[in-house]
Amino acid sequence: MLQLKILFRNAFHNKLRSGLTILGITVAVLAFGLLRTVIGAWYSGVEAASASRLVTRNAISIIFPLPIAYNEKIRQIEGVKLVSYGNWFGGIYIDEKNFFPNFCVEPRTYMTIYPEFVLSPPEQKAFFADRKGFVAGRKLAARFGWKIGDQVTLKGTIFPGNWDFVMRGIYRGRDKTIDETQFFFHWDYLNETMKRFSPGRADQVGFYMIAVKRPDLAPDVALSVDKAFKNSLAETLTETEKAFNQGFIAMSGAIVTAIQMVSFVVILIIMAVVANTMAMTTRERIGDYAIMKTLGFGGGSIAAMIFGESLVIALTGCLAGMILTFPAAKAFGHTLSTYFPIFLVSAQTLWLDLIAAFLIAFFAAIIPARHAIRVGIAEGLRRIG
């Protein structure tokens, strides 16, 4: 179709202007994509959390412990399938900037409750058998070049001293959304050391993880657990893992909202830029469009050409931006892996990119198209020369 030919050639006729506009859209889409990915990374913990797992912690604050004796009582509550427990260890590997999450847990129950951490049976067996053993996620092991059998020392912060461990396994995430940067070792190792050197801090856990028999039982089980320890020395607060993780994010919710707003502001700005380009090009072509109208082309087909040209420019920039988002996110995720263990460009982000491109194209072309339709032929012809 000739109109298609004209609009494509028009779109790239002024190479510098189209090039700069397309570059602008590319950068905007890239920025939009990365900001959306940051938000996605922020929420990835929540997304991965299971609704059939509950977390029980001290009702006053997460920093206060619970007695290990609760383990037995929780196990007997109706609807509970399995209970595990652990502590946030907060150890440092060589230097503080090498941050990664590390926990001590009860290994057998923990690995059962978290099937998304995949460990080969021999490694699992070796880990369970060695009181000083630990397992690390694939990415974490790769980051420090740890191999099975390596000895690794963490410097305790909450629990002072140098703690030696032997690597017994490397777990993989069941899929790409699973964090592979965590470090687990035996709660028993921590507890026995505490018994010896600071008995007042022994037999305590930071949290209980509870697997319920069916997801729909979760709310009732949570209530029963908290009721069981009502008026005891350490009252509990039990919530789904999802709610628990969300609680952490809520603290930074304002920042997430700000990022979200910025990502849309970027789109608004580029919309104005493209609108300006389209206004300039159509003003230059008022004569061309007047000729076409003179020859008998209707206002509708003129408007279609302007919208089409706007769409060609917006989509070209958008596709370039979408393609660049992947390597950019990879580089970004690499430098920020400490903060965002999961940094993936989601399908939703790509859809939003495309929707944004269509909106940009549409709004940028409205006024120029209206103008081109309205200008009378005689008026348009007089502008030539």
Place this chain on the structure above:
Amino acid sequence: MAEPKPSIVEIRNIFKSYHRESLAVPVLHDITFDIAEGEFLALMGPSGSGKTTLLNLLAGIDHADSGTIRVGGVDITALSETELAHWRANNVGFIFQFYNLIPVLKAVENVELPLHLTALSRRERREHAETALRMVSLEHRMDHYPKEMSGGEQQRVAIARAIVTDPTILVADEPTGDLDRVSAEEILAMMERLNAEMGKTIVMVTHDPRAAQRAKVLRLLDKGYMNDAPAQNPL
């Protein structure tokens, strides 16, 4: 005296004014005249006398305040905007001072442009366009873009575009106004041939007495008034 030819254009009591803010500026006053079939008419007059305005009205790209214009029996002042666009596509060929080719289209594509509003197939369109380009001796420039051609060549492409639909009348607004003498002569000779050999009715606005000499009939417009009798061209 020769038998008077039937009129192909009948212009009756045309008034036209432009509106600047609340002020109406009258441009054409009670214009009435006929154009015979096969005529080559030159419309002359000082700048601002309303020549372009009159040409636009009889070509159906502007509207009169009052009066009627019939072309080939159709009262074009009674047509809606869409009907008028359709009518122009079938009945009028346009030639402008600044050629007005579409810059992103090759010569042959420019000539094909008006054929896209007809039922012709892709091949027929190409054949018609090539024939029209041959008539203006530009078949070897078919794949050139306007900016790769001289003014005279561009105007010849414009003529090919104007005749490719075989329109009832050709209108030309200062077709040689932007050309050097040699190119202007070429264009005028071409229009003369279209009139003489193919019997095309041509209405040409011009400032150039040499251009006017090619026409068979002269009409003068002055401050929006037209002389009553067409002057037979002294040449």
